[in-house]
Amino acid sequence: MKKRSKAMWEMEAGNDKPAMTMGLDLGDRYSRYCLLNEESEVVEEGRIQSTEAALRRHFEGEARQRIALECGWQSPWVSRLLKTLGHQVLVANPRKIPALTASVSKNDRNDAEALARFAAADPKLLSPVHHRSLKRQQDLNLIQARATLVHARTMIVNAVRGLVKSAGGRLPACSTESLPVRGQASIPPSLVTVATPLFKQIALLNEQIGSMDQQIEKLAVKYPEIAVLRTAPGVGPLVAATYVLTLDRPDAANRSAGAFLGLRPGQSQSGDSDPQRRISKAGDTYLRSLLVQSAQYILGRFGPDSALRRWGLKLASTGGKRGKKRAIVAVARKLAVLLHSMWRSRQRFQPFPQPATEAAVA
Secondary structure: OOOOOHHHHOOOOOOOOOOEEEEEEOOOOEEEEEEEOOOOOEEEEEEEEOOHHHHHHHHOOOOOEEEEEEOOOOHHHHHHHHHHOOOEEEEEOHHHOHHHHOOOOOOHHHHHHHHHHHHHHOHHHHOOEOOOOHHHHHHHHHHHHHHHHHHHHHHHHHHHHHHHHHOOOOOOOOOOOOHHHHOHHHOOHHHHHHHHHHHHHHHHHHHHHHHHHHHHHOHHHHOOHHHHHOOOOOOOHHHHHHHHHHHOOHHHOOOOHHHHOOOOEOOOOEOOEOOOOOEOOOOOHHHHHHHHHHHHHHHOOOOOOOHHHHHHHHHHOOOHHHHHHHHHHHHHHHHHHHHHHHHHHOOOOOOOOOOHHHHHHO
């Protein structure tokens, strides 16, 4: 469809809401769009190739628009491109918009119009998310690539242990780093041909993961807050770097950092009914798993003494085995809030913080 005249999109300088609002449903090859005027009437619909060149041809030189798109694999680079072209971009959180994800008439055309109407009515309806900068995204890619290699290594280790066990043998209990050397002697002769390539892959992955760990260690030079977060127990360079790069900025969450990472129980309150629910598991899955691992260390036998550890152990002592699991999640949630507070204040971890009144007197 032919594009509308640029004169139709003129608006007063300084107006926060552009005159025209667009919903853009991104696809791998083509993206559907729907353009609304100030009266929320559809004035243009169509599709664009999902390439930088095609998006530039369509949006470059046009008057400023409010453009809403769903968060996904392509939304980071598309949102950055549209912002550089002078448009106001809103990245919708699809998890919080059931009208899009659970619609009985879901298709690209309807999704584009729904995005446009939500953005025109009230941007808060989109629960907009903030994409990190390209530089931070590249650093976070390093952590995500490492997590992929660790997952692949775990699958190979489990496979080779299962193969040896099925043949009546057993590999020694040892670290993954030493398994390729110590495990060779425990391979039954009938499995040497099959297991040797697997051990070689484990050794190669160990080397690659170790190289990535060294690169993650160097991130503290670019992000000084990582060194502050590492003073907390159970928080090493990987956890601190993942926390900083995932939240992106200290004002992304406040005391709701635990809820932001899905460590708070979900809510379904209505009238007098307020049932107890499991944690929401919203937010970044990998960072949540790292915080749970940190909480397990804090409550473990090697965890240093601190007010957080004492609180968690007291909680774990009630409720048996289930109480221990709940204590781990609770400590992970408190740790998420604590790290956020340390990030904002740039203060190192205090095992036994003073109450506000005592601190004022001191």
